[in-house]
Amino acid sequence: MCLAVPARIVELRETTATISVAGALRDVDVSLIDEPRLGDYVLVHAGFAIHKWEQSEVDELEEIRGVSA
Amino acid sequence: MNRILLAHGGGGSLTQELVQQMFVPAFKMRSLDDAAVLGVDRVRLAFTTDSYVVKPYVFPGGDIGRLAVCGTVNDLAVQGAQPLWMSLSFILEEGLPLADLETIVASIKTAATEAGVEIVTGDTKVVERGKCEGLYINTAGIGRVAGRRSVSHAGARAGDVVLLNGPLAEHGVAVMSRREGIVFQTSVVSDCAPVWPLVKAILDSNAEIHTLRDPTRGGVAGALNDIAVASGVGIRLEEKALPIGREVRGACDLLGLDPLTIANEGKLLVICRGSDADRVLATMKRQPLGRRSVVIGEVIEKPKGMVLLHTTIGGERIVDMPTGEDLPRIC
Amino acid sequence: MMKLPLAEIAALAQQVARPMQFMEVCGTHTMAAYRSGLHQLLPANVRLISGPGCPVCVTDQSYIDAAIDLAGHPDVIVATFGDLVRVPGSDSSLEQERAAGAQVRIVYSPSDALVLARECPSKKVVFLGIGFETTAPTVAWAIRQAAEENLKNFFVLCAHKTMPQAMDALLRGHEVKIDGFLCPGHVSVITGAQLYRFICEQYKIPCVVTGFEPWDILSGIKMLLQQHVDGRAEVENEYSRSVSEAGNLAAQELLARVFEPCDVSWRGLGTIAGSGLRIRQEFARFDATVALDVVFPRTRVHPGCLCGAVLRGVATPLDCRLFGRKCSPLHPVGPCMVSSEGACAASYKYEKRAAA
Numbered sequence: 001m002c003l004a005v006p007a008r009i010v011e012l013r014e015t016t017a018t019i020s021v022a023g024a025l026r027d028v029d030v031s032l033i034d035e036p037r038l039g040d041y042v043l044v045h046a047g048f049a050i051h052k053w054e055q056s057e058v059d060e061l062e063e064i065r066g067v068s069a
Numbered sequence: 070m071n072r073i074l075l076a077h078g079g080g081g082s083l084t085q086e087l088v089q090q091m092f093v094p095a096f097k098m099r100s101l102d103d104a105a106v107l108g109v110d111r112v113r114l115a116f117t118t119d120s121y122v123v124k125p126y127v128f129p130g131g132d133i134g135r136l137a138v139c140g141t142v143n144d145l146a147v148q149g150a151q152p153l154w155m156s157l158s159f160i161l162e163e164g165l166p167l168a169d170l171e172t173i174v175a176s177i178k179t180a181a182t183e184a185g186v187e188i189v190t191g192d193t194k195v196v197e198r199g200k201c202e203g204l205y206i207n208t209a210g211i212g213r214v215a216g217r218r219s220v221s222h223a224g225a226r227a228g229d230v231v232l233l234n235g236p237l238a239e240h241g242v243a244v245m246s247r248r249e250g251i252v253f254q255t256s257v258v259s260d261c262a263p264v265w266p267l268v269k270a271i272l273d274s275n276a277e278i279h280t281l282r283d284p285t286r287g288g289v290a291g292a293l294n295d296i297a298v299a300s301g302v303g304i305r306l307e308e309k310a311l312p313i314g315r316e317v318r319g320a321c322d323l324l325g326l327d328p329l330t331i332a333n334e335g336k337l338l339v340i341c342r343g344s345d346a347d348r349v350l351a352t353m354k355r356q357p358l359g360r361r362s363v364v365i366g367e368v369i370e371k372p373k374g375m376v377l378l379h380t381t382i383g384g385e386r387i388v389d390m391p392t393g394e395d396l397p398r399i400c
Numbered sequence: 401m402m403k404l405p406l407a408e409i410a411a412l413a414q415q416v417a418r419p420m421q422f423m424e425v426c427g428t429h430t431m432a433a434y435r436s437g438l439h440q441l442l443p444a445n446v447r448l449i450s451g452p453g454c455p456v457c458v459t460d461q462s463y464i465d466a467a468i469d470l471a472g473h474p475d476v477i478v479a480t481f482g483d484l485v486r487v488p489g490s491d492s493s494l495e496q497e498r499a500a501g502a503q504v505r506i507v508y509s510p511s512d513a514l515v516l517a518r519e520c521p522s523k524k525v526v527f528l529g530i531g532f533e534t535t536a537p538t539v540a541w542a543i544r545q546a547a548e549e550n551l552k553n554f555f556v557l558c559a560h561k562t563m564p565q566a567m568d569a570l571l572r573g574h575e576v577k578i579d580g581f582l583c584p585g586h587v588s589v590i591t592g593a594q595l596y597r598f599i600c601e602q603y604k605i606p607c608v609v610t611g612f613e614p615w616d617i618l619s620g621i622k623m624l625l626q627q628h629v630d631g632r633a634e635v636e637n638e639y640s641r642s643v644s645e646a647g648n649l650a651a652q653e654l655l656a657r658v659f660e661p662c663d664v665s666w667r668g669l670g671t672i673a674g675s676g677l678r679i680r681q682e683f684a685r686f687d688a689t690v691a692l693d694v695v696f697p698r699t700r701v702h703p704g705c706l707c708g709a710v711l712r713g714v715a716t717p718l719d720c721r722l723f724g725r726k727c728s729p730l731h732p733v734g735p736c737m738v739s740s741e742g743a744c745a746a747s748y749k750y751e752k753r754a755a756a
Contacts, residue, residue, distance in 0.1 A: 022319025047509025384437020
């Protein structure tokens, strides 16, 4: 019950932002996370950013996604 | 249930159920392939019909007019038929701007030239405002099947190879992005295109081709499930081999959708005898619409009527026949 | 280069030597495990089972019936996540009601429902609030926003639930062998990993907060096995890139501001004390049950439907006499068949495969 995707903030307004998931853009609310900045990666669920990621965590995800048999 | 649901039009299992339970008993159609292949004297003709109700009627990469031409000629092409003639029947909504209709007509003309098909007859009806969404188009198409060639959805055999000419799900994602209520933007454009030139090249290569299919509504999952059942075989796909564009994957991740179930309008599934796979792949890659062709799987004996996916982590899952409606999920 | 921890799992499973049954309680975990086909890659003595983690499956039938009833009012628009649309109520589903003319709109976010309310001032927009701690804060936000804007036509039919009490109920029930939990990663983003400490302390079984990539799930299983080998029962955090010990405080505050705990019925589990969220008095005007004429009709669960027992893990889909006959993915009777990764839907595919 938790489909959430990592997304990058490509535009930032006061309480909302436009995020990009590999080029798919959507507006989300960012009031649930601390000090979002342009270029930050966030976890998005149901139209809300619920967590902000550090670059190292983004890198970790990339690596994990690349793991195959 | 006692009413038609949106999912009945999705090209998935509910559509199939409706066809099997209501239409087939009544009409006893000879075949449920994309087009019927009929004989007159010594000529074999393919005959197909389609209706186009896409919303919105203009979308990134095309419009309902282009879709109507490409969809129709592609249904003929996958029965091995060169598209020759088409009918064009408009159902227009009162209030539709004439400028929009002009654009669509121009688009149809361009697509017909590109597809090498002649529009030979037509009809026009107008319904009251609110009774259709802008316009609907119905078509019928006739093509000619050369010689004794026979490709059919019941033709796949164990040992065959499954090929696809390019990336999945572009049309569906492009259209979805413009639909009300699902607000997201993408630069993905529809892949809407006529596939006959690609089909012709493949058939001319004299490879043994068993099945051709354009994976429209219901996506690759729907098309392959259909083939697996009709042919009485299993199909195993290789997840690593599936061509999915980065942007399409992003859109699917965002909405919780499976690219395998999303519509394509310029894609061709080819199922050929195993030993001909290399030749077919090389032939496809020489064609403009086939530059990014890949082998995506193989036909197996069992489990009959099912499609499996060998996953990137080495596991295996079943690729279902989609039920019919792509719903954005949170779960 | 990163590798899947399959060899480690095999080695640990051998060391443990006895059958291990781990439970995940998150529909998205069920989905992710199934889609990657990882069940087949586990050693013979390690099983991953699904608990009541799918909000679709645990939503009481009376809620669906009430939503269907609301959808029948000409001045109501029901706004819902796609997940609920096919769930059968006693007689119908939202999908079928939509076909019969009811105003049912699928939304991706509660904020979309707010937009709908602003755009249709003459209609009452009722948002179906399902989901656990990951989703509830987003609905809390929508309610608070509606309050700030003084919206008169936005309501929530609330069926939000929280996880820990259900996990506790499962363990207290002693019906299912649970040797460890893979804890829901995104619930934990909100609540923090500390949420599960009580399970380790009271029941002495290990808990690993786990992410959703196949690598994450396999790592989570590996960590559970390692705890067994070491004789530990702790909360570990596999999903540290998203989950902290304390969680998302802003979201937690918002939750507490708008909702309060209440007793609620879970399909198949009965009433679990304190496991639900109810809209606080202060925001009662947005509570559909207070502000509108919501009828919770007498629910008629099909007598043969075993979803409840399946959800608790005490029956398998094959035990249900409706399975594959009256109840199939195309014509589901209960929710375990609707959700494409529900236990029954998954079984249906595998049975079909075995017979084919």
